[in-house]
Amino acid sequence: MTSDEQHVQAGEPDRPEGGETSRNGHRGRRPRVAIVFGGRSSEHAVSCATAAGVMRAIDRDKYDVVPIGVSRDGQWVLAADDPARFELTAGRTPEVLPDEAHVVLPLSTRQTALTVLEAGQPPTELGNVDVVLPLLHGPFGEDGTLQGFLELSDIRYVGSGVFASAAGMDKHYMKVVFAGHGLPIGPYAVITDRAWRADRAAALDACAGLGFPLFVKPARAGSSMGISKVEEPGDLEAAIEVAREHDPKVVVEAAITGREIECAVLEGHGLEAPRTSQVGEVAVHDNHAFYDYEAKYLAEADVDLTCPADVPAHVSDEVRRLAAAAFEALGCEGLARVDCFYTDDGRVLVNEINTMPGFTPHSMYPRMWAASGLTYTELIDELVSLALERRTGLR
Structure with a gap:
């Protein structure tokens, strides 16, 4: 679509009394969706891939x-x-x-028009946007920063708000919230930047107390960036330094023996409870120590993604219950993927939540909904519809 075409299609969104946007009423035009992707984080390329899938599948x-x-x-x-x-x-x-030209969002509740600014040229309006589909992964996008920007602009957007996005991005505070709501989680330790610089030996001792093997992770990164599996104490310090290249705060987790079972969650309409998909399983071949970046995005043949997962019915039910509980504990909106462990001794533990999970056609989140009867295109439509229904501001 050219800039001229976009300008012609611009128009004020229908905002009924109370600031609500009618789900189907936009003064005779189709709702305009701004797909925002890329970003400053190390997951820039993953975000681009997600946007490619959505651009190809959204109902034009x-x-x-x-x-x-x-x-x-x-x-x-x-x-x-x-x-x-x-x-x-x-x-x-x-x-x-x-x-040379850049896009500017409004910082006013009185308009939702995008503007293109270029040095030496008059501003060009692209027209109003009814909803933003933020497909940025990682810091400076998935972590509440973009969500806060959109809140200031009074623009509806797909997905969780500021707090849930920030807590869901930070594996430390995510675990604090889960534990506070009584959800079962595995043992872990946190190494802040100050703690590491002030007393490295004490930080290493605290992690070693968890036993080996360990998983060392940047606290606020995704797509398995900077994650290492540590088998021996002598490798721990180097793994922490690798994680710190992505985030000065590091989370160290005790390895859980078992299977990784995942569940996709969708916000309910109105007063409906969150909806959960069939559960899925990620099984990585032996040439990968864990589900790392290469396995996720570049070597699909090395990973088996199965949905529905071959687990007993009561385990599937428990994963789905915990996924919905995790979604509500953080106050999530729109969508999330919850990753759990089904341990060898029969327990189900919550590992983490992703408030903007991988969303390519081959990603686990849309695949789990496809197995539950919702196609990729229908899933995108559902997420946009939920965002259009949701009021802006405090809720």
Whole structure:
């Protein structure tokens, strides 16, 4: 879609009394969805791949689409509406490149128009946006920062709000919230930047007390970036330094012996409880120590993603119960994927929640909903519809 076409299609969204946007009423036009992707985090390429899948699958007869890319240095640009340009493959890493012209969102509750600014040129309005589909992964996007920006602009968006996004991104506080709500979690330790710099030996001793093997993770990163499996005490310090390249705060978890079982969650309409999908299982082949970045995105043949997972009915029910409970504990909205462990001794533990999970057509979240009767295109439509129903501001 060209800038001129987008300008012609611009118009004020129908906002009934009380600030609500009618789910189907937009003064005779289709709702406009801004797909925002890329970003400043190390998951930039993953975000581009997610956007490629969504751009290809979203119902163009139902929605007008405005792709907005965020470059690695944080510049917002009007991106090409070309899914092939942003697909992630073993031989190609997609990227949003900076541009002389950049996109500006309003910082007013009185308008929802996007504007393109370019040095020496008059501002160009792209028109109003009814909902933003934020597909950024990791810090500076998935962690509540973008959500806060959209709240300031009074623009509806898909997914969780500021707090749930921030807590869901931070594996430390995520676990604090889960434990506070009585959800079962595994043993862990946290190494803050100050603790590591002040007394490295004490931090190492606290982690070693968990036993080996250990998983060392950046507290606020995703897509398995910076994660190491540590088998021996002598390798722990180096693994922490690797994690600190992504985040100065590190979470160290005791390894759990068992199977990784996942569940997709969708917000309910109105007063409905959260909806849960069939559960799925991730099984990584022996040439990977765990479900790392390469296994997730570049070597699909090395991973078996099974849905429904072959587990007893009571285990599936417990995973789904805990997934919904985790969703509500953080106050999530829209969507989330909850990862659990089914241990060898029969327990189910909550590992983590992802408030903006991988969302390519091959990712576990849409695959679990497909196995539950909701296609990829229908899932995107459901998420946009939920965002259009939700009021802005405190809720």
